[in-house]
Amino acid sequence: MDHVADTRKLDYEAILKALHDDIVVVDENGVIVQVTPGWEKNYGMTMEEAVGKTVYYMEEQKIFKPSVARIVFETGERLIIAHELKPGTFVLIVAVPLKDVEGKIKYVVSYAMDITDLQIIEEKYEKMKRDMIRYKEELNSYRRLFQTYEKQSQLQGVQHLHKIIDKMGKYDANVLITGESGVGKTTFARMIHAKSCRAEQSFIEISCGAIPENLLESELFGYEKGAFTGADQKGKIGLIEMAHKGTLFLDEVSDLPLKLQVKLLKVLQDKVIMRVGGKTEIAVDFRLITASNKDLQQLVSEEAFREDLFYRLNVVPLEIPPLRERAKDILYLINTFIEGFNDKYQEHKKLSTTAFNQLLSYSWPGNIRELENVIERLVITTEEELITEADLPPNILREKRELPLSSEAQTFDDMVEEFEKNVIQAAVKKYKTTVKVAEMLGMSQSTAARKMKKYMSGNENF
Template sequence: MKDSFAEKLLNYIIETSNNNITITDAEGIILQSNPEHWSVYGLKADEYKGKSVYQLEREEILTPSISAMVLREKKPVQILQHTQTGKVIMTKGYPLFDDDGTIVRVVSYAQDQTEIRRLQEQYEQLERKLQGYQTEVEELRRKEGIHFRSKEMQQIANTIHRVAESDATVLFLGESGVGKSMFAHELHNRSQRSEEPFIEVNCSTIPENLFESEMFGYEAGSFTGATKKGKQGLIEQAHNGTLFLDEIGELPLSMQVKLLKVLQEKKFMRIGGKKEQHIDFRLVTATNQNLEEMVEKGKFRLDLFYRLNVIPLHIPPLRERKDEIPFLINHYIDLINAKYKTAKKLHAATYESLIAYKWPGNVRELENLMERLILTTEGTTIYPNDLPPSINCHPISKTKETKLQRETTIQFEELKHLDLNSAIEKVEEHMILRAAQTCKTTYEMAELLGISQPSVVRKLKKYKGVRHHQRTK
């Protein structure tokens, strides 16, 4: 009676279990199993009991049979099965021995891994696509390069292109926002290390008490709060690539000593580590501070300064390269319009105010302002009133704004009475003379109108002559 109840209980446990359980005897005959489980192998609920796993293996229903493998190897086995129904099954089999060490039963467990494998494959496909997109973005960045027009910036770009292939340390100097980070990226992208990591560290944003662990990393359990697996430091992450230390003037003196040692010996050790690791990276740094003055005041080590000051490149502020302002305005307007699928444009007086502005935040301020104006202004034209008060040198009252709009409408009304060539000439005259009132130089006019400077000079002579002739009639 007890044996009958035990067998009934065992069957009940197997049939109601979330795991698919199969029990075979020492000959590989299936004694008990979950009925629903066999549907993944293409068998009905009543077609498995009493069958031999060896026979099912020969019929390629079980490919292979986990129970047969356990019986052959006489030890626990784990395998992946691929069924005729297209399923992927993870199975584990365990032998049950009697007192004499003879196998009397094999118990196996099976889990359908098909959905998990499918999701894993999708994830891997997405990962490959992402890597492809990242490669394309990097390629576009390389082709796009640095945007400039001035002779000073051309000289800096030429120097970067000359030294990119070497491993010489480059120090970028200049005010915040002039584009030091952009130049550092350009240097890396043109170097032999371009396929390796570019690790950017802003020295002013890491607290001094965390600096060493962030830069050098730490071994597991090296201090309270350390992760169980330890952590790779930023220097280690830059191995074979470029380490860009921005705001290097903010580097604590204690860290300056350790950085100098790494640069000299090309070795470092994690916090709590016992073995030094060799490291290979190119160092690029940047600062808006005067490092020589800091050396004199004892705030920056002289030996480290000499290490960093191999190729110093000073990037002038935007106010000292006026010729570049119109070009950058147009560049960022086009870029941000394309990004947000808009078609915003600047009113001539807005353009004039932007060119006259000193840009204390340099290129970063200009880019951020263009994005803000395109996203926050109503209508397609950005008027001076849309500018921040610090920039708005030519505010337009609502009356004047309406008048300007009305004047433009009147001019186009006049075109109705002209043939095509005359109408085109009339519009061209209006744009040339309006640009002459807005811009200070013919080069600025050329940037505004999107034509060459010689064309501007030629058209100015033409239309100013026409106006002079009309006034003397």
């Protein structure tokens, strides 16, 4: 029997020594009475040094942070906690009270298991979840961008611009986009970037007119730590640096102060920048696209814009015509926005013929942005499914404008027929069937079929 007992003791000790994790036994006075060899690895303290010390001393010395035994003595309950033992090392600690017949704690036995690998896996899992969210957002962004491009590609009034964009995709020349507010200059800038060799890199956008002049320089060029009062002590990278290898889009470039026009010209010439408060030049490589709703040549003549910078920017000019000069595009955009906002808000709104005609005849001084906002407002604020002329904003109702028709339409009947033909052809191109065309234009299916036959005969796609 003694031999068996000794064997069991030896086996027990061998098992404890084989454990890579550590076990600590604390008596009712909080004194450590036994530790296993894994202790030394985790705490950097020998077993002999640990035995005899109290858990309260260990807490004071920041060796236990906190002491699980102390918490068990206070609560009387089993405890499980995850804890960073030291930088990069994570353990799961289980502390169990051993009680006598009267329920008084005689010992607390704690077991610490290294879960660093599990922690790393969890961190990777969390990173993967964050990445998936980011990828989903990027995918949605690309989807919206693709839908925008698809919509733009259908606009007849800007087809010549699409051809230019497609042609210069392999080149890295500066582009100056001009046009009234709301015509879609930012959309075109993104299209240029997406079709360039820099498409996989950053597209950095800044509106020069939206940032106060005293802050614009530091936003563009960045600054070193302590460059000025209130500056971030770590310094800050500028937008030009952020656009390195990508595209920098300066909207409202006409609002760029003359002082910064000089600095921008130097950047374009030398391909280097210097941060505010800095002494070292930083090489930069980016494609520049600028946009303005003002006549830069007029500003040059007024000495409000540098002539040399203008010529640097105006390598490839893109002038986007206003919406009032693109009657067919108005028709297409109305239908596109109605469909899009119906999907977004789970509605089934459609325009009456009179409302549709009134929108077509409006001059749209705010261009595509105004048209989009008006359609969204009509979809979400009207009570009935059919949007009538009475639902239109007062400024649209007040304006009566002659529709832009071709010179071939001489008589009133000719003008009406040409307008009707344009409407039917555009609707058929988008909706294909008589049912959809009739529903969208607010007419009967038989009327839609008759007009489609009249205006689409000879069309091989019909």
